[in-house]
Amino acid sequence: MANQGNVVAAQHKFATKSEWDLIKAVQNGDKQAYNRLYQTYIGQVYGLCFRLTGEKMLAEDAAQEVFIQLWRKIGNFKGDSKFSTWLHTVTSNITISYIRKQKGWLQKMFNIEDSVAMNAEADESSSSVDIESYVARLPERARIVFVLHAIEGYRHEEIATMTDMAVGSSKAQFHRAKHLLKEWMGYE
Amino acid sequence: MSKANFEQTLAEQLANVDKELQPDKDLWPGIELALSSEIADSPPVVAGNKMYLVAATIAIFGLIGWLAVNQQPVSLTGVDLVASLSKQHLEQKNALLVSFQDQPALTQNWQDQLIELDDAADAIKTALENEPNNMALLKMLQSVHQQQINLIERVHSPKWQQMSQI
Numbered sequence: 468m469a470n471q472g473n474v475v476a477a478q479h480k481f482a483t484k485s486e487w488d489l490i491k492a493v494q495n496g497d498k499q500a501y502n503r504l505y506q507t508y509i510g511q512v513y514g515l516c517f518r519l520t521g522e523k524m525l526a527e528d529a530a531q532e533v534f535i536q537l538w539r540k541i542g543n544f545k546g547d548s549k550f551s552t553w554l555h556t557v558t559s560n561i562t563i564s565y566i567r568k569q570k571g572w573l574q575k576m577f578n579i580e581d582s583v584a585m586n587a588e589a590d591e592s593s594s595s596v597d598i599e600s601y602v603a604r605l606p607e608r609a610r611i612v613f614v615l616h617a618i619e620g621y622r623h624e625e626i627a628t629m630t631d632m633a634v635g636s637s638k639a640q641f642h643r644a645k646h647l648l649k650e651w652m653g654y655e
Numbered sequence: 656m657s658k659a660n661f662e663q664t665l666a667e668q669l670a671n672v673d674k675e676l677q678p679d680k681d682l683w684p685g686i687e688l689a690l691s692s693e694i695a696d697s698p699p700v701v702a703g704n705k706m707y708l709v710a711a712t713i714a715i716f717g718l719i720g721w722l723a724v725n726q727q728p729v730s731l732t733g734v735d736l737v738a739s740l741s742k743q744h745l746e747q748k749n750a751l752l753v754s755f756q757d758q759p760a761l762t763q764n765w766q767d768q769l770i771e772l773d774d775a776a777d778a779i780k781t782a783l784e785n786e787p788n789n790m791a792l793l794k795m796l797q798s799v800h801q802q803q804i805n806l807i808e809r810v811h812s813p814k815w816q817q818m819s820q821i
Binding site: 539 | 661669678766
């Protein structure tokens, strides 16, 4: 009983009762509850998917993939962290994996370089242009690292684990991203 | 413009980034459709008849598959053949999943493996859109389909489950 009390306390520490009830309902297979969870978190999930992929269509597909896989994975959520934090990590991992699968096959078949987006013409080279459009233009690996580190606040050690790259590579990609942004924003 | 200005401007712009973005279209219908084909939604199967049902399913779809493969060169080619193979495979796969839905799986990540094979099949089908009569690609697609069937059977097979406990 004491244990049960601790669990309940932990759940209330990281989620409101209504959110926890919603999560429990989803874990029990309630699809209407899952729709409510989707409505609550689609903005967070799609926002992260869009920044990581840099493309609307890929982001939509990735966000759908996140919610399809989340249905299977949500049983793993035990309430020992904030749900939004847990979902954030799940979204990052699934989206990075999704990008690898989509782009990996295309790159092998057509030898597409990751600099296609980078070579696209920008509307203007000025800091007044929305930072988001510059980030979307970054090469894939640089963009993923920049988004996770500068926008989402992950440490390079965490990014290295998520992206299966060395910590040094993560730092180098971040430096590369900043160098390109600096150039595009007219500071060089 | 100086480096300091850049760092400051970048920091300011990043601080103003809205973390939440809404997609242009409602993604829920696609998600709901995908979830509808999940095993959990399939109708329950009476446990006592399960093994007979599994055997019958495999036999029926095996027969359909054999007939399809042996008749397809005459009646179907290219895109139609790919569509037909995919449809038959989907029916066979779904029937097997229904049969095994109440049976514990040998591994935890078998559904991830199934998705990876789905992705491989999708990639081959995309390539087949450009070369619909490429026999090597068609054989690859059939091979991936067969790997999925083998995977589903293997992770639910009592024989393999007993072996894993030894």
